Structure formats: structure tokens, C-alpha cells
Amino acid sequence: MSNDRRPIWLRALHPDDVTRRRVRGAILGEALPLLAARRDSWLDAVAEWATILSPVAAAVTLIFAGLALRQAGSADPAESLASAPAVEDLVRPENALPSAFGRDSVPDLDAVLTVIYESEGP
Amino acid sequence: MRTSASLAEEQTLVQAVQEGDEVAFGVLVDRYLDSAYVTALSVLRNAHDAEDAVQGAFIRALERIDQLKPGSPFGPWFYRVLRSTCLNLRRREALRSHDDIPVSAAGGRDPEQDLQRELTRERVIGALGELPEMQRLAVTLYDLEGYSHQEIAEILGIAVGTSRAHVHHARRTLRRLIGPSAGPEDGGHESME
Numbered sequence: 001m002s003n004d005r006r007p008i009w010l011r012a013l014h015p016d017d018v019t020r021r022r023v024r025g026a027i028l029g030e031a032l033p034l035l036a037a038r039r040d041s042w043l044d045a046v047a048e049w050a051t052i053l054s055p056v057a058a059a060v061t062l063i064f065a066g067l068a069l070r071q072a073g074s075a076d077p078a079e080s081l082a083s084a085p086a087v088e089d090l091v092r093p094e095n096a097l098p099s100a101f102g103r104d105s106v107p108d109l110d111a112v113l114t115v116i117y118e119s120e121g122p
Numbered sequence: 123m124r125t126s127a128s129l130a131e132e133q134t135l136v137q138a139v140q141e142g143d144e145v146a147f148g149v150l151v152d153r154y155l156d157s158a159y160v161t162a163l164s165v166l167r168n169a170h171d172a173e174d175a176v177q178g179a180f181i182r183a184l185e186r187i188d189q190l191k192p193g194s195p196f197g198p199w200f201y202r203v204l205r206s207t208c209l210n211l212r213r214r215e216a217l218r219s220h221d222d223i224p225v226s227a228a229g230g231r232d233p234e235q236d237l238q239r240e241l242t243r244e245r246v247i248g249a250l251g252e253l254p255e256m257q258r259l260a261v262t263l264y265d266l267e268g269y270s271h272q273e274i275a276e277i278l279g280i281a282v283g284t285s286r287a288h289v290h291h292a293r294r295t296l297r298r299l300i301g302p303s304a305g306p307e308d309g310g311h312e313s314m315e
Contacts, residue, residue: 009249009300010266012242013160020155023173027151027180032144034184039142 132196140187150196151180157266158204164250164262165208166215175211179204198277201263205277249299253292260285261292 015023132153138146158179162172183203190199250258259278263269264285269277271285278285 007265009246009296010160010262012239012246013163014156015159019159019169019173023159023176024151024155026173026177027155028144028148030177030181031147031184034181035139035142035144035147037142038140042141 129195133193136187136190136196139184147184154180154197154200158200160266161201161204161259161262162208163247164258165205165255166212167247167251168215171211171215175204175208178211179207182207197267198269198273201267201277205259245300249296252299253295256280256284257288257292257295260288261296264289 132150135146135150139150155176158176159172162175162179163169166172166175179200183200186203190196253261256278260274263274263277264271271282271289274280274285274289275282280288
């Protein structure tokens with residue numbers, strides 16, 4: 001409701017500027033320590049949570065690190081062979097791939113393995 | 123009249139106050155100080171007590187602001203705190219009497235205007251004194267803060283129809299005692315809601 005729509009009797013009860021400043025000052029003066037305590041307690045709560053959560057965060061990090069290492073250790077050998085550089089490393093220069101397996105073409109895994117087995121002999 | 127935007131802004135202010143923000147608390151004080159003072163003055167009819175009640179209500183509200191449910195408007199909750207503070211103060215003051223401190227004791231720029239204002243105020247306070255407390259609170263909240271009957275019912279813990287009746291009877295009494303400046307007996311801002 002805007003001030004001018006208020007009945008006149010209500011306007012007569014409003015505090016004057018001096019009273020308003022005095023009351024406001026008294027309220028804020030009493031409120032400041034309470035607000036400071038609130039800020040402190042809020043920061044304390046954040047610090048407390050950080051203290052509680054830091055071991056949990058460390059544990060979670062360790063678990064994930066362990067999982068990552070384990071996954072890296074148990075990688076599928078077929079997948080390793082499937083990568084072109086790995087295949088090239090396996091093939092000695094004297095057993096270089098036939099021209100059919102040129103660098104431009106993508107080598108077929110079965111064909112590559114067949115060539116390797118044949119070159120090593122029984 | 124409160125809009126959803128101002129309510130949302132107020133909820134942000136309340137949250138900031140809960141975290142100890144002085145500026146946010148100052149904004150809430152500025153927003154509610156005048157109407158809280160008028161409400162307290164209409165209940166207590168003494169300027170000194172009204173100041174004490176307003177100060178006490180704001181501090182009490184600050185101490186208990188965590189009890190305000192998230193999403194709830196600050197205003198009605200604050201007026202419940204204010205009302206309870208006024209009633210406690212009145213009970214306490216009833217045990218000891220003291221002389222009224224003139225409302226405009228601090229003085230203004232124009233003494234004649236101050237005197238006129240003082241006389242009007244005394245007349246209004248006297249008229250309010252003729253009203254039962256619930257009528258006094260209902261008409262103050264309705265005319266001062268623009269609260270709906272639904273909100274007043276919630277603040278005062280009464281039925282919506284009772285709030286309408288209180289405002290109607292209060293205005294009729296005020297018209298009789300202080301003239302047409304008390305506003306119409308019926309109608310008001312609610313018709314626009």
C-alpha cells in the first residue's frame with residue numbers, strides 16, 4: 001500500500017526522523033554482536049564440515065586411484081595388439097609386413113597375426 | 123502491497139541475515155521499522171514502550187530467524203514476534219507505571235507543526251485505545267501494511283471473517299472518534315487483490 005493511500009490517522013502515528021534514527025541505531029547496535037556471532041558460527045560450521053569431509057575426500061581419491069591402477073594393470077592384451085603402433089613394434093624389420101599391409105591401409109588383425117605366427121614357424 | 127519479486131528479494135535478505143549479513147539486516151529494519159512502530163504504538167499507546175517493543179522485536183526476530191521456514195514471508199512472522207513482544211512488554215509495564223514521554227520529544231523544525239502533530243497523534247492514540255486489542259491490530263495491519271484478511275488471520279490466529287469484522291468495527295469506531303480521516307468503514311485495498 002502506498003503512503004498516500006493510507007488513512008490519515010495512520011500517518012499521524014509514524015515516527016519522526018529523529019525517533020526513526022534513534023530506534024534504528026539502537027536496534028543495529030544491539031544486533032551487530034549477534035550478527036557477528038552468526039557469521040562466526042557459519043564459518044565454524046564450514047570449517048567443521050571441511051574437517052569432517054577431508055578424510056572422506058582423501059579416502060575416495062585413494063579408492064579411485066587404486067581402481068585406475070588396477071584397471072591399467074589388467075588391460076586386455078587383444079586390445080593392446082589391436083593398436084597399429086603396437087603391431088608394428090612386434091614385427092621385426094626382417095619380417096616386415098608384406099606390401100599388402102601398406103601403411104595407408106588399416107591392417108586386419110587376423111591377417112597380421114597369421115603373418116606373425118607363420119614367420120615364427122613351428 | 124507485496125509482490126512475488128519483493129517476497130523473493132526478502133527471502134534472499136533473510137538468508138543473508140541467517141549468515142550474519144549486517145547490510146541485509148539493515149534493509150529489513152528499514153523496511154519494517156515504521157510500520158512496526160505504528161503497530162507497537164497502537165497496541166501500547168506509549169511512545170517509549172513502542173520504541174522498546176520495536177527494538178525488542180527486531181532483536182528477538184534476529185535471534186530466532188532460523189525458525190522462519192524457508193520460503194515463508196518475513197512480514198507476517200515478524201508481526202507475530204512483534205505482537206508477542208508488545209504483549210510481554212505490556213504485562214511487564216503493568217507492574218510499574220510511568221509517565222508518558224511525549225512522542226515528539228526530540229522535536230522537529232517547526233514547533234507549531236510539532237504541536238499539531240502531537241495533538242493529532244494523541245487523539246488517534248486515544249481513539250485506538252477505545253478499540254479492543256484485536257480490532258486495533260487488525261485495522262493497523264490492514265491499513266498500514268496492506269495485509270489481506272487472509273494474512274491478518276494467519277498473524278493473529280483468527281478466522282478470515284473475524285478479521286473482516288474487526289477491521290469493519292474498528293473503522294466505524296475510529297470514524298466516530300476522529301472523523302472521516304479514519305477511512306471508509308468498508309472496502310479497501312483488498313478489493314484490488
